[in-house]
Amino acid sequence: MTTFVASYQSEWLKTKRSLAAWLVVLGGFFIPFILFWARVLYPEKLKKAVLAPTYWEEVLSQSWQFMAILMLPMGLVLATSLLTQMEFRNNTWKQLHTTPQSYTTIFVAKLGVLLTMLVQFFILFNLGMYLSGILPPLVRGISLPKQAFPWEMYLKTSGHFWINCLPIVGFQYLVSLQFKNFLVPLGAGIGLLLASLIGLEWEHGHWLPYSYCSYYFFSLRGAKMGTLTVDAFSKWALGYFVGFTLLSYFFYILKKDKS
Amino acid sequence: MYCIETSDLSYQYSRQGNELHRVNLRVKEGSIYGFLGPNGAGKTTTLKLILGLLKKQQGQIKVFGEEFAPHRQPVLSKIGSLIESPSLYSQLTATENLSVWQKLYACPKARIQEVLELVGLGQTGTKKAGQFSLGMKQRLGIATALLHSPSVLVLDEPTNGLDPSGMVEMRELLKRLNKEHGITILISSHLLSEIEKLVTEVGIINHGKMLFEGSLGELMQRQQTAGGIRLDTSNNAEAVERLIAQGLDARQEQGKIVLPLLARSEIAQLNRALVQHQLDVYEISTVESDLESIFMTLTHP
Numbered sequence: 001m002t003t004f005v006a007s008y009q010s011e012w013l014k015t016k017r018s019l020a021a022w023l024v025v026l027g028g029f030f031i032p033f034i035l036f037w038a039r040v041l042y043p044e045k046l047k048k049a050v051l052a053p054t055y056w057e058e059v060l061s062q063s064w065q066f067m068a069i070l071m072l073p074m075g076l077v078l079a080t081s082l083l084t085q086m087e088f089r090n091n092t093w094k095q096l097h098t099t100p101q102s103y104t105t106i107f108v109a110k111l112g113v114l115l116t117m118l119v120q121f122f123i124l125f126n127l128g129m130y131l132s133g134i135l136p137p138l139v140r141g142i143s144l145p146k147q148a149f150p151w152e153m154y155l156k157t158s159g160h161f162w163i164n165c166l167p168i169v170g171f172q173y174l175v176s177l178q179f180k181n182f183l184v185p186l187g188a189g190i191g192l193l194l195a196s197l198i199g200l201e202w203e204h205g206h207w208l209p210y211s212y213c214s215y216y217f218f219s220l221r222g223a224k225m226g227t228l229t230v231d232a233f234s235k236w237a238l239g240y241f242v243g244f245t246l247l248s249y250f251f252y253i254l255k256k257d258k259s
Numbered sequence: 260m261y262c263i264e265t266s267d268l269s270y271q272y273s274r275q276g277n278e279l280h281r282v283n284l285r286v287k288e289g290s291i292y293g294f295l296g297p298n299g300a301g302k303t304t305t306l307k308l309i310l311g312l313l314k315k316q317q318g319q320i321k322v323f324g325e326e327f328a329p330h331r332q333p334v335l336s337k338i339g340s341l342i343e344s345p346s347l348y349s350q351l352t353a354t355e356n357l358s359v360w361q362k363l364y365a366c367p368k369a370r371i372q373e374v375l376e377l378v379g380l381g382q383t384g385t386k387k388a389g390q391f392s393l394g395m396k397q398r399l400g401i402a403t404a405l406l407h408s409p410s411v412l413v414l415d416e417p418t419n420g421l422d423p424s425g426m427v428e429m430r431e432l433l434k435r436l437n438k439e440h441g442i443t444i445l446i447s448s449h450l451l452s453e454i455e456k457l458v459t460e461v462g463i464i465n466h467g468k469m470l471f472e473g474s475l476g477e478l479m480q481r482q483q484t485a486g487g488i489r490l491d492t493s494n495n496a497e498a499v500e501r502l503i504a505q506g507l508d509a510r511q512e513q514g515k516i517v518l519p520l521l522a523r524s525e526i527a528q529l530n531r532a533l534v535q536h537q538l539d540v541y542e543i544s545t546v547e548s549d550l551e552s553i554f555m556t557l558t559h560p
Binding site for chain 2: 006007009010013014016017018086089090091092093094095096097098099100101102256257258259
């Protein structure tokens with residue numbers, strides 16, 4: 001019978017040339033690309049910036065500023081929905097469900113690919129941030145930043161963002177598996193994102209599952225977000241993700257028509 | 260032995276009415292079983308139930324002699340299927356599409372080229388499946404179904420959208436698969452003419468009920484018994500009365516007299532009798548009902 005590894009490989013192959021795969025690559029490099037040009041076009045500012053002992057922290061903060069609040073959640077809404085809806089679009093659920101593998105294997109393999117693509121995005125974004133920080137001084141012939149590149153800080157920040165955006169993946173996966181119409185997961189995603197942004201200053205804003213990336217970003221900037229700590233946001237995010245995933249699994253397994 | 264067997268299979272989508280009502284279908288090993296019925300008769304629902312795409316509500320489904328549900332995975336590893344339109348990832352090439360399924364069935368990679376050659380898609384190269392014609396897509400769907408060398412093929416209207424030459428090609432391919440590779444085929448269609456040259460066994464379904472199941476020979480037998488004689492005289496009403504008086508099952512239909520089939524000598528005798536009663540006979544002809552009309556009679560009683 002089909003093993004999980006084979007199922008995962010098969011799911012991974014489906015992402016080839018898909019819109020979601022392009023979105024990961026373009027999304028990962030989009031903001032670093034803009035920031036690269038912003039630094040190249042303003043060499044005086046760049047000269048001052050590279051001398052500062054916190055140059056890489058600035059690069060990180062500027063990059064995440066545009067990414068955390070809107071682009072990452074929106075990108076996730078789009079990529080998760082596009083990837084999951086691929087089976088509806090191509091009329092392939094019926095073929096997939098007549099392969100000799102359990103429904104659980106299919107469910108976990110698909111989710112596994114989604115989470116891997118999210119990791120892929122974070123790797124590309126971190127690479128992009130590094131290049132957008134190191135290339136402009138080289139292009140402009142300015143001395144390189146004195147500060148060593150703080151890999152650990154970058155990875156830790158990305159790790160936090162990765163956890164904080166999991167509820168978005170979980171919910172979009174749930175809705176995309178249930179509805180054939182692409183507009184349903186898209187509309188639900190945009191609606192929840194807007195609700196979360198509006199509710200950021202609400203005392204119970206942390207109840208809103210799409211808000212944790214924004215909360216984490218503002219806490220990075222030193223803003224106090226209610227009474228909750230960074231770790232508490234991550235726990236809420238993980239809780240929502242587990243909840244959405246379990247719900248999604250049961251809906252998927254219990255679906256009467258699997259064609 | 261039956262490859263596929265359903266007993267009293269019933270299914271309803273909603274509370275109103277049954278989609279399927281006690282369907283008994285038996286597909287013999289090595290046969291080509293034509294599953295016929297008009298659109299909406301319940302063919303696709305039956306096939307989806309056999310493949311586990313719909314959750315069984317009532318009845319029994321056995322594949323290779325085993326209950327389907329508890330043996331779902333081993334049973335599915337021996338079945339190839341094409342339900343309605345083919346399932347293809349439009350951004351992938353034919354080879355990449357088959358690679359997706361090859362990994363799941365864990366069959367040798369060499370099978371991909373083999374089945375592509377078999378369905379005539381060996382030279383499609385880097386062309387994406389989304390750019391294929393309908394016929395090519397259908398053939399790629401068949402290639403997917405054949406990839407893991409299944410013992411049974413379940414095909415739901417595989418010739419839908421194909422041009423006449425495409426239909427002939429598909430028929431020849433299926434015949435070859437059955438003869439040379441011993442694959443049992445369960446194929447559904449709403450057109451008898453399309454598959455009568457292909458199948459050995461026939462099942463006819465309408466409104467969710469099986470109306471006929473048997474060999475093509477048995478269906479042909481019905482063709483003969485369903486035939487009759489048509490008569491036209493100067494006074495059909497009087498002629499019918501006289502024929503009934505002679506013990507014949509005569510009736511008027513669309514301005515003509517219709518009788519069951521008779522021997523040649525009986526027809527001559529009948530003609531003489533009518534003329535003796537001053538009735539002019541304008542036409543005597545035999546009506547041979549073809550398979551299509553039997554199908555129509557069964558599905559539109």
